[in-house]
Amino acid sequence: MKIPVLLSLVALIHPWAIVQASPIHEQSEDQTVKSQAFTVPLTRDPRFKHNTLLQIQKIHRRYGVSRIGTLPIKDVHPDLEYYGTVSVGTPAQPINFNLDTKFMDNAIANGLVSKPVVSVFMPSIRQNGGVGGEYRFGEIDSSKYRGDLVYVPVTKKGYWQVAVQGIVVGGKDLGVSSQGIIDTGTTLILVSDAVANLVHQQIPGAIKHREYGWMVPCSIKKNLADKISFRMGGQLFDVAVADLAYEEMRKGGPNCFSGVQGGMSKLWILGDVFIKNNYCVFEQSERPRIGMAPLRY
Secondary structure, eight states: OHHHHHHHHHHHHHHHHTOOSSOOOOOOTTOOOOOBOEEEEEOOOTTOOOOHHHHHHHHHOOOOOOOOOOOOEEEOSSSSOEEEEEEETTTTEEEEEEEOOOHHHHHHHTTOBSSSEEEEEOOOHHHHTTTTEEEEESOOOGGGBSSOOEEEEOSBTTTTEEEEOEEEETTEEOOOOEEEEEOTTOSSEEEEHHHHHHHHHTSTTOEEETTTEEEEEGGGGGOOSOEEEEEETTEEEEEEGGGGEEEESSTTOSEEEESEEEEESSEEEEOHHHHTTEEEEEEOSSSOEEEEEEBOO
């Protein structure tokens, strides 16, 4: 049984391992690379089905440590490509993993974008059916937000991590603060269990399911007046309470999974529930920062 498994593993890894991350090509003196910006539209997949229950269960699950070890990293090519060597199987077979540099690192280094920014417009289904979302590389679309961008410095490189100075729900300051990550790859807003409790105490009808986390009445989708706000850079950035009714627990049922869940410790994550209310600009400069402003529809 071991042989087919190992062969399948090699078949999966081999094509990926030999790809050049940023191959160096010789250019003649008259060749130039022009800086520009480009846009990647976000198209909503009508076949996509949420699995919020599974996501919440993952948040609350804890995994033990199986093994702790080291992984040597070797520079094997004079460009930006690195490999880490590991051994898999019995007897051990060495495999090289490609630890690629990020796309924007290469784009900025090669002058392919006019500005070192990625801007994100991720509209909500509630507002306009989720139509017209986009990532912009190298430019900012001022028609997608209201007012001016407020820039908040990144507090720790490696993540788009900023200081969240407070949370206000329905006008009440909860008196909490933490470090937080603005993350397009996370669906919900994730905070500590204690903060999740404080947030939902301000939402009438909110209940905590012992297995599935926080629920809110689906009827709050009609509440367009109240906000949950996050203070960053001295400015409040709003999320409509209506957007906390993320998905029905049962079709046609009274309760919805909340867009705010606990399970985190010291580091919060402001995911798509936040970004669907606020235009975000990730500036990858010498002093990285994030610009934010309310979305304009």
